[in-house]
Amino acid sequence: MKPRDDKKIDQVYKATLRLVKAKGLAGITMNEIAKEANIATGTLYIYFKNKKQLINALFMVCRNRSAAVYFKNYVPSMPFKTGLKTIWLNLLNYRVKKFEEAIFIDQCFHSPFITETTKEITRKLFLPLFSLVEAGKKQKLIKNEDTMLLLTFMAGSINETVKHAYYANRKLTKQVIEQMFMMCWDGIKA
Amino acid sequence: MKPRDDKKIDQVYKATLRLVKAKGLAGITMNEIAKEANIATGTLYIYFKNKKQLINALFMVCRNRSAAVYFKNYVPSMPFKTGLKTIWLNLLNYRVKKFEEAIFIDQCFHSPFITETTKEITRKLFLPLFSLVEAGKKQKLIKNEDTMLLLTFMAGSINETVKHAYYANRKLTKQVIEQMFMMCWDGIKA
Amino acid sequence: MKPRDDKKIDQVYKATLRLVKAKGLAGITMNEIAKEANIATGTLYIYFKNKKQLINALFMVCRNRSAAVYFKNYVPSMPFKTGLKTIWLNLLNYRVKKFEEAIFIDQCFHSPFITETTKEITRKLFLPLFSLVEAGKKQKLIKNEDTMLLLTFMAGSINETVKHAYYANRKLTKQVIEQMFMMCWDGIKA
Amino acid sequence: MKPRDDKKIDQVYKATLRLVKAKGLAGITMNEIAKEANIATGTLYIYFKNKKQLINALFMVCRNRSAAVYFKNYVPSMPFKTGLKTIWLNLLNYRVKKFEEAIFIDQCFHSPFITETTKEITRKLFLPLFSLVEAGKKQKLIKNEDTMLLLTFMAGSINETVKHAYYANRKLTKQVIEQMFMMCWDGIKA
DNA sequence: AATGAATGAGTGTTCATTCAT
DNA sequence: GATGAATGAACACTCATTCAT
Numbered sequence: 001m002k003p004r005d006d007k008k009i010d011q012v013y014k015a016t017l018r019l020v021k022a023k024g025l026a027g028i029t030m031n032e033i034a035k036e037a038n039i040a041t042g043t044l045y046i047y048f049k050n051k052k053q054l055i056n057a058l059f060m061v062c063r064n065r066s067a068a069v070y071f072k073n074y075v076p077s078m079p080f081k082t083g084l085k086t087i088w089l090n091l092l093n094y095r096v097k098k099f100e101e102a103i104f105i106d107q108c109f110h111s112p113f114i115t116e117t118t119k120e121i122t123r124k125l126f127l128p129l130f131s132l133v134e135a136g137k138k139q140k141l142i143k144n145e146d147t148m149l150l151l152t153f154m155a156g157s158i159n160e161t162v163k164h165a166y167y168a169n170r171k172l173t174k175q176v177i178e179q180m181f182m183m184c185w186d187g188i189k190a
Numbered sequence: 191m192k193p194r195d196d197k198k199i200d201q202v203y204k205a206t207l208r209l210v211k212a213k214g215l216a217g218i219t220m221n222e223i224a225k226e227a228n229i230a231t232g233t234l235y236i237y238f239k240n241k242k243q244l245i246n247a248l249f250m251v252c253r254n255r256s257a258a259v260y261f262k263n264y265v266p267s268m269p270f271k272t273g274l275k276t277i278w279l280n281l282l283n284y285r286v287k288k289f290e291e292a293i294f295i296d297q298c299f300h301s302p303f304i305t306e307t308t309k310e311i312t313r314k315l316f317l318p319l320f321s322l323v324e325a326g327k328k329q330k331l332i333k334n335e336d337t338m339l340l341l342t343f344m345a346g347s348i349n350e351t352v353k354h355a356y357y358a359n360r361k362l363t364k365q366v367i368e369q370m371f372m373m374c375w376d377g378i379k380a
Numbered sequence: 381m382k383p384r385d386d387k388k389i390d391q392v393y394k395a396t397l398r399l400v401k402a403k404g405l406a407g408i409t410m411n412e413i414a415k416e417a418n419i420a421t422g423t424l425y426i427y428f429k430n431k432k433q434l435i436n437a438l439f440m441v442c443r444n445r446s447a448a449v450y451f452k453n454y455v456p457s458m459p460f461k462t463g464l465k466t467i468w469l470n471l472l473n474y475r476v477k478k479f480e481e482a483i484f485i486d487q488c489f490h491s492p493f494i495t496e497t498t499k500e501i502t503r504k505l506f507l508p509l510f511s512l513v514e515a516g517k518k519q520k521l522i523k524n525e526d527t528m529l530l531l532t533f534m535a536g537s538i539n540e541t542v543k544h545a546y547y548a549n550r551k552l553t554k555q556v557i558e559q560m561f562m563m564c565w566d567g568i569k570a
Numbered sequence: 571m572k573p574r575d576d577k578k579i580d581q582v583y584k585a586t587l588r589l590v591k592a593k594g595l596a597g598i599t600m601n602e603i604a605k606e607a608n609i610a611t612g613t614l615y616i617y618f619k620n621k622k623q624l625i626n627a628l629f630m631v632c633r634n635r636s637a638a639v640y641f642k643n644y645v646p647s648m649p650f651k652t653g654l655k656t657i658w659l660n661l662l663n664y665r666v667k668k669f670e671e672a673i674f675i676d677q678c679f680h681s682p683f684i685t686e687t688t689k690e691i692t693r694k695l696f697l698p699l700f701s702l703v704e705a706g707k708k709q710k711l712i713k714n715e716d717t718m719l720l721l722t723f724m725a726g727s728i729n730e731t732v733k734h735a736y737y738a739n740r741k742l743t744k745q746v747i748e749q750m751f752m753m754c755w756d757g758i759k760a
Numbered sequence: 761a762a763t764g765a766a767t768g769a770g771t772g773t774t775c776a777t778t779c780a781t
Numbered sequence: 782g783a784t785g786a787a788t789g790a791a792c793a794c795t796c797a798t799t800c801a802t
Contacts, residue, residue, distance in 0.1 A: 001784040002780050008786095017200030020300075027214035027302035030772055040788045049205055071373055110210075110293060112217035148354060153373055156350025160342040160775065168338065182215055183343055195761085220797055232799080241797065330776040381763040382801050388765095400680075406596035407682035410793060420767045425794065487680055490590075490598035490673060506737055525749055528734060535607055536730025540722040548718065559715055567757030575782085610784040612778080623778065635779055 009047055011037040015059050017100040022066060025055075025107045038143060042072045055113035062101040067125035069094040076128075081185070085128065086156065088181055095162040102162070142188045154184050199237055201227040204250050206289040215245075215297045245303040250312060252291040257315035259284040268320075270326045271375070272285055277319065278344065285352040286362060292352070332378045344374050389427055391417040392394070393438050394557040405435075405487045435493035440502060444479040447505035449474040456508075459564070460516045467509065468561055470535065475542040478551060522568045534564050579617055583628050587670040595625075595677045619724065621687065625683040630692060632671040635710040637695035639664040646698075650706045665732040666742060672732070687696070706707055712758045724754050 011051045017038035030051055034041045048054035069166075072154060074086045095102040108114045133150050135143040142150065165172050200363045205226035207220045220241055224231045238244035285292040298304045323340055326332040332340065351370060355362050361368075393414035399408045410431055414421045428434035454466045475482040488494045513530050516522040522530065541560060545552050552560075585606035589598045600621055604611045618624035644656045665672040678684045703720050706712040712720065731750060735742050742750075 002786045005785065021335075024216070024297075024301040029770085031770090041772090042774075042789065043787055046786065051772065103300060107214075110212040120238070120323065125236075125378065126324045136297075143369070143373070145365070145373075148358070149351065149366065149370065150373075150375040152350040152354045153370070156346040157343045158346070158350070160346025161339065164338060164342045170338075176339065179333070180339065180343070183333065183340075183377040184314055186379075187347075189376075221795095225765095232796090233762055233799070236761065281799080320774065382765045385767070404595070404677075404681040406594070409791080411791090421793090422768065422795075423766055426765065431793065433601070467721075483680060487594075487677075490677055491594040515642065523749070526740070526746070528740075529731065529746065529750065532730040532734045533727045533750070535725040536728070537757075538726070539724045539730065540726025541649075541719065544718060544722045550718075556716070559713070560723070561715065562720065563715075563720075563757040565760075567727075567753040569756075601774095604785095611776090612785065613783055615777070616782065678781080 004046075006162070008026070008037070008043065011039065012044065012047065013061060016054070016058055017104050020107060021100045025111050025113070030054075037042075044083070052115075053110065054113070056115060056118045059105065059114055059118060059177075060107045062098075062105050062131050063122035064100065066094050066098070066105070070126070071087045071128060074128075076113050076132075080132075080139055080141050083132055083187075084111060084136065084183060087132065088184065090179070091155065092158050092162065092177065093181075096165075097160060099166055100146075106159075129172060137152070142190055144190075145188075150188055152185060157184060196223045198227070198233070201229065202234065202244070203251060206244070206248055206263055207294050208309060210297060211290045213305070215294075221243075232246065241288070242303050242305075244310045246305060249295065249298045249308060252295050253312035255288070256284050256291065256295070258373075259288075260316070261318060262317075266322075270322070270329055272317065272324065272329050273322055274375075275371060277322065278348070278374065280291060281360075281365070282348050282352065282367065282370075283344065285348060286355075289352070289356055292349070295316050296349075330380050332380055334380075335378075340378050342376060347374060384426075384445060386413065388417070388419060390422065390436070392424065392427065393441060395496075396434070396438055397484050400484045400487060405484075405491050405493070408531065410434075432495075435488065435491070436495060436498045439488045439494055439498055442478075442485050443502035443505060446474050446477055446478070446481065446485070449478075450506070454508075456512075459511075460521050462520050462521055463512055465518065465561060466468045467512065468538070468564065469557070471555065472537065472538050472542065472552075472560075474540060476545075479542070479546055482539070491531075520570050524570075525568075529569055533567060537564060574741055575661065578607070578609060578613070581609065582614065582617065582624070583631060584715075586624070586628055587674050590674045591678060595681050595683070596673075598743065614740070619697075621684050622685075625678065625681070626688045628676065629678045629684055629688060632675050632693035633666075633695060634689065636664050636668070636675070640696070641696070641698060644698075646702075650702075650709055650711050653702055654755075657702065658754065661725065662728050662747065662750075665728060666735075668700060669732070669736055671733045672729070672753060673725075710760050712760055714760075715758075723757060725755060 007158070014027070015033050019036055030044055030108060031041055033054075034044045037044075039175055044054070048057065055164045070087055072086075072090050073091070074082070074083055078086065109119070129151060130147055133142070133147045137144055157180070162172070164170075202223060203225050206218070209222055209226055213314045220234055221231055223244075227234075234244070238247065260277055260280045260372070262280055264273055264280070268276065299309070313319055319341060320337055323332070323337045327337070348369070352362070354360075392413060395413050396408070399416055401423075405509055410424055411421055414424045421561075422446055424434070428437065441569070450467055450470045452470050454463055454470070456463070458466065489499070509531060510527055513522070513527045523525075537560070542552070544550075580605060586598070586605050589602055599700075600614055601611055604614045607614075614624070618627065640657055640660045642660055644653055644660070646653070648656065658713070679689070698716055699721060703712070703717045707714055707717070711745055727750070734740075
């Protein structure tokens, strides 16, 4: 018997990400995804009930993967600034190295495919970031603003910068990244 | 393609923005747009050659409108920080008050509808911002980083914050806005 | 403006009946129906929400039409046997002249298309037949059996005979019909 | 196509009959049949070349089985009326006890699956019935009508009555059956 | 100009059939 | 032989676009 091939799921995910980057969520069809993943249309429906479910599943995977990356090398016992920089760098690295995933995630939020449930579930993955920022505030190392405001300030600037660097075909050198972090830090430090 | 009724065009634009906010670019049809705009499907094609052109036209309109807002009350002869804050506030206000337009513009960048030409043309609308930042650098009032880096830093944090405020149903009070600007300014100031 | 064309609905019905007679309910596709009706596939969906609804609508029409035929020239005040024969002949005539409709109705009862609601609604069309049979029983003109049993006895023999005549390519002459009625009558008469 | 396991074939037949009763010929898929028969899809194709062949084979089986039942306890040397009643009762019993088979056979006649050859072959199974009716005519015990007409008269009333009893959830008692036979007999007797 | 019915290529999805294990 | 994953043609249905009125 031919067992179910998990590699296929991965092929489908990769194909979808590639296509969404190239033409946006609005521009992709199940046929294209299958072709790009080198499988038949029907096979797609063995692994995914329908288009909506495929997009939701991939969204979940990307959100999980990104959360995993964010907290790599991060130890809560680190000094605050070291911890923050670790996560900050992870965040930037994820968006640079997994640019397609980042784009996909962004596109999904305003799409008819992602359900509220999926959004809700994946939101919870980022709670440790909240704790960190709150610890920083308690230690009076950063401004005493709303936690979410501080986070969106940082995340927003990273997102936009990575996107711009990508489309302007400009490499983000170590030096530039250091300067970016400094801007972020200067912006939020107490 | 020389239509009489400007009001109809406006209805179409408004309908499109409403629908894109609700379901994303991926989820709208010409029929829906027509219905939402209270006109017949055929009428849509009197005013717009096809869907792509309609999206491009609206994209252009939004980009122009946003540029116009950005530089409201801005006089190049202003002191640097005053000028910067004026534009910064305009930028934020645009994204808050014309939230639908902001969303639409974001979605368009990764869509199969917008042509490179359209993107290119609309990019030029924001050149005065570049000049301002460069002047600031010359006066050593802000960090001597790449101009685009400084701009995306500011724009990114605004975009993300407004989006979050909207979806979390949180009002951006005068006070919060002042604090946000301070974070931005602290981040870029020399 | 082009108004909705009721003639199209009729074309679709006729096409469907022709195809169902030829290949059975199991063998027809929406594309075929459209082609047979000389309209585009999409047009079908202007007039009918989906395949199920189209089949249900046609079922309803056929049942109504058949009921209308059944009671043609029938007046409740007729002598019992005259009334019964009138209806009996109408029933037979309907199944002969609208053979396609009769086949279609039969097929529908065991199909995944017809809803219970539709079956229920159309059942009520034949209530006058019940009254007639019951009157006959009261007058002791026919056997005092269960009304439904008497009716299915008559209807069943008509259905089967017409079907056989059709497929054996045998014409049901006036004479044969008279003899059939006599068999029915002899079967039920008191 | 020379399969070992007769039990599997039987499972397939039973599964098919069950499904056809529930959803009609139009509504069943090979996958469903396999699942209902507790075998794999591929296994179906070891025992049957394709769907058409499976349906044809089952049709043949059902027709044979029904013919066998029809003539149970029937001996040509019986007095005419006894012989007729024997077969008549067998016929009714078959349709009551093997209701699913009866439904299946009915559905098949108007389906794209059954070939003319299959129809032709199975028709011959019922020739003894013709002989019996013809003998009855010769003995002037029944009306001198066309043999087929007499047979369809009887068969039609049985079919319809059984169907109605089934769907109206009404049991056909010994008494009712006796009365039905009497109606039939009164209808055809000389 | 305005309408919305009509079109048919194109979508998502299913399903009879094949095939690798 | 048995399995069920894989296939792709075919299906139900949609939708950008055209056209008759």
